[in-house]
Amino acid sequence: MFKLYGFPVSNYYNMVKLTLLEKGFEFEEVMTRPSQEDDFLNISPMGKIPCLEVKEGPLSETSVIFDFLEDLSSDVPLYPTDTYQRAKVRELTKSIELYLELVTRQLLGAVFFGAPADEQLNEKVNAELDKGVAALNRILIFSPFAAGEVMTYADFMLYYTVTLGNMATKKALDRDLCDELPGLTAWLTMMEGNPLVKKVNADRDAALKAMTA
Numbered sequence: 001m002f003k004l005y006g007f008p009v010s011n012y013y014n015m016v017k018l019t020l021l022e023k024g025f026e027f028e029e030v031m032t033r034p035s036q037e038d039d040f041l042n043i044s045p046m047g048k049i050p051c052l053e054v055k056e057g058p059l060s061e062t063s064v065i066f067d068f069l070e071d072l073s074s075d076v077p078l079y080p081t082d083t084y085q086r087a088k089v090r091e092l093t094k095s096i097e098l099y100l101e102l103v104t105r106q107l108l109g110a111v112f113f114g115a116p117a118d119e120q121l122n123e124k125v126n127a128e129l130d131k132g133v134a135a136l137n138r139i140l141i142f143s144p145f146a147a148g149e150v151m152t153y154a155d156f157m158l159y160y161t162v163t164l165g166n167m168a169t170k171k172a173l174d175r176d177l178c179d180e181l182p183g184l185t186a187w188l189t190m191m192e193g194n195p196l197v198k199k200v201n202a203d204r205d206a207a208l209k210a211m212t213a
């Protein structure tokens with residue numbers, strides 16, 4: 001059985017958790033905060049979550065874990081079989097991470113963790129977001145899934161990027177990604193109908209409630 005280290009409030013953790021559930025892998029959740037302690041750095045070298053411990057040892061970096069799990073079992077495929085189409089899904093997944101997740105993440109300190117509002121940072125994020133949104137609008141398909149007809153890792157990366165990131169852009173920048181990425185609202189509604197997404201979100205909301213109690 002796998003061990004998934006992390007915390008259900010983390011968007012990256014939830015991407016991997018959803019993958020494990022979709023693929024039907026058995027796993028145990030080990031509640032772990034990001035940490036620079038040696039014990040944790042031994043399994044997650046940057047001290048980040050998630051980290052997945054498998055039979056052979058630990059693995060970190062969400063997109064690497066996606067690939068590992070896909071190589072291990074394609075019974076429930078989350079990449080197309082065609083080599084070029086597979087690369088296109090990776091291109092989209094990576095673009096969402098680099099140009100949307102890592103961009104909106106810069107706002108989280110001020111929006112959720114009490115850091116002072118920083119107009120210079122907001123300006124920088126606004127400019128990066130303009131480019132990222134324009135790029136994603138060129139490659140997102142939403143027909144009905146992010147990369148086309150079937151659900152892929154790009155949907156998982158986008159879903160947990162947007163659900164967190166949009167709270168931050170709305171609050172800090174008065175920008176609603178649903179207005180900027182045509183098709184996003186309908187796609188979010190579709191994703192939220194997925195019973196496993198519902199389960200991951202219910203765990204996330206319970207963890208959030210416990211944290212803020």
Ligand SMILES: N[C@@H](CCC(=O)N[C@@H](CS)C(=O)NCC(=O)O)C(=O)O
Pocket residue numbers: 010011012013034046047048049050060061062063
């Ligand atoms: N590149 C990593 C990013 C994971 C990540 O940023 N996780 C956050 C929690 S959502 C974290 O551990 N942050 C602590 C830190 O940056 O030190 C991945 O793909 O898994």
